[in-house]
Amino acid sequence: MAAYNLFKEYERLGLDTVFLARTDQPSHGGSAFSTINSDKEILFHTHMSDFFLFQSGCKKHVWQEFHALLQRYKPTVIHFHHYIHMGLELIREVRNTLPDARIVVTLHEYLAICANNGQMVKPGKQMKLCYKSSPTDCARCFPERSAADFFLREKYIKSIFNLVDIFVSPSHFLVERYKAWGIPEEKMVMIENGQPEIETPAPRPLAEGEGRGRFAFFGQINPFKGVDVLLEAFKLLPEDIQKKVHLDIHGANLEGQTEAFQEKIHGLLEDLGDLVTLHGSYESHEIGRLMEQADWVIIPSVWWENSPMVIQEAFNHGRPLIGSDIGGMVEKITNGVNGYNFRSGSSNALKQAILKAYKEESNWDLVAKEILSPLTIGACADKHLGIYSF
Template identity: 50%
Template sequence: MDKKKILIIAHGHPDVHKGGAEIAAYQLFNEYETLGHDVTFLARSEEAPHGGAAFSVRNKANELLFHTRQDDDFLFSNIRTRYIWSELRDLLKRLQPEVVHFHHFFLMGVETLLEVRKTLPEAKIVFTLHEYLAICHANGLMLKPHSQKLCAKSSPRNCHNCFPEKSPADFFMREMYIKRAFSVVDRFVSPSEFLKQRYVDWGIDSSLIEVIENGIPLLSQHADMSIDETASSPKVRLAYFGQINCFKGLDVLLDALVLMDKEARQNFVLNIHGANLEYQPADFQEKVSSALKRLKGTVFLHGPYENRELPELLADADWMVVPSIWWENSPIVIQEAFRSKVPVIASNIGGMAEKVKHNVNGLTFSVGKPLSLLETFRSILANPELHKTCKAGITPPISISESAQLNLALYNQQ
């Protein structure tokens, strides 16, 4: 196997920012290092640098933090030109990677793509798409900000309707500015077919986008804590993992349990593993807090968790619930559930529906509809064999080793 010099760029280090994209980028970095490649991980950081330096070392010499930020959140532009046109350029010249694999431009400036191409004209530039930020100004969610209705396709006119303070011309120029930066990318990677199609509809040539799922590490033998059916709990154990915000659908899940009659509800327990409720809008906080009070004894809020804790936490779950109200892309938490042989109950849209097949490896319900989710819970009670059927239908998710090999093969393509 040819050893490669690879630079992986992410918008955060998972030691600090525990988002799916950050974790995916870092796991790929670790796998390349294990395979013996000359790999460097560069993560944007909002931490104050020592002495005003643009870069610092995080854990070891080949893990670097890039101390910068974008100044224009509309264009994703970094007007602090010294950080990109000087410091980043000098770093690229020193490292001389053959491949620069971006996992984001967010918070660094979309101009970083242009600088890589200018400084390293022979390098292969690969970009893994993780959501819809380039397409959608509404935090990349493709949700209409006021109605929270799903948006099927962006356009300057549609985007102006969501953000009337920006003209259609502003949105047209935004699209052109981002596409100019994207034009230097040799190949894009999409973790789901759904996300790929969104970017094809936006204007990226389909032949330039390869679908490669984000791989996850295999469980070690001693960490395999899959559920023993013969020793199952008398209650149906539901689990929610991830950020607690307005778009992840926790309120939909709680509403479904509130609507359930008390006798049926006694058959369920829900464990919530997540954080950041205190940073959400006041009305959302109040809605969740009120539901938690009404569901005392059924629902338990455990706070944040570390990724390494997931296998043990999932050992106490019969079903993982992923009730997001936006399209999602390729939720890594679903792969982690399947790795532990835990079936998933998910909203029936986007990357969630692509992974979770109804009555095969999990169940789906109508997005944003508590009554639909309630009917799903009722079907679980009415059919005790449903869990066993869906668990048997789970196939192992792609491993980080398999994903790394697919990415490496892409690097070698002309």
């Protein structure tokens, strides 16, 4: 969404821009590319075969089809918002084909640093946070691979990253992580993801005697997002409070998780009954309507979130947040100012934050009035245009 929003803004400004997005759907006639909406929105029908080194599963797509696409459009700036599922080799192909083009890469997580899905969380049930990677430590997390494997992985990824002119991060936290990993400070810039300009909706209308007890979660349902921590926190609430609050979960992909995790979530949902409503997935255009039905938005992630889009979306709709005290979340949610923080992974700490948020209605008014409008898409585009220049 961050990438597509920028693309549409550049189109509005009259810039000659092409948007390329990977898809896992088969193409007609076996072509690597197809178009949607217009010839400026292109789908790349490709895949990766090596998620350890992020290498393309079809080399021909890189050195032939993607190469031909570059030669056709001859862009002066190529901005990668990701390389997952497409391959790091695309960056090298850009440099080989268009040596004078400016290459920009937005880093949305820690994939280059961490082989555990870029989460910087130790594998295992306890999901301990990782503070710094090293070949030796990474080999302990993945004993099937040697420290030498991780040493060579880092060297390979950095050889590709050396071809990049500038890296963008939506949080200062991620900037510091990648600087510590070895990216030069002068190559890093922080630009927050932009949001559409809207009229901030009014607070949710309350029935007589009702408090601001409508809480909501938005995002993927997986172990890293802390939905189990969230449900356990609501289970710990006193019975009299449980009768006055409600949790709406707007999220998808639970069915794609491990059987053990699915059983845990379904068990908690069964225990909580009518206290929680699981709504399933939602489209980006629905976010405004869903936010208007909430008083508080909760982000219980147990990994170092960089800059969850839901933070900016909540602020854009005037909804205060309750979030874990790590990563980019604590950078953007100031405790007692525009929301509340709680100790990451602690259902009891989250329970206390929920009680604090709900018990005094003045708390909502105080934090809601301190919410600042997030960076607009227009302002975000302007900042990017500044780094696109040579």
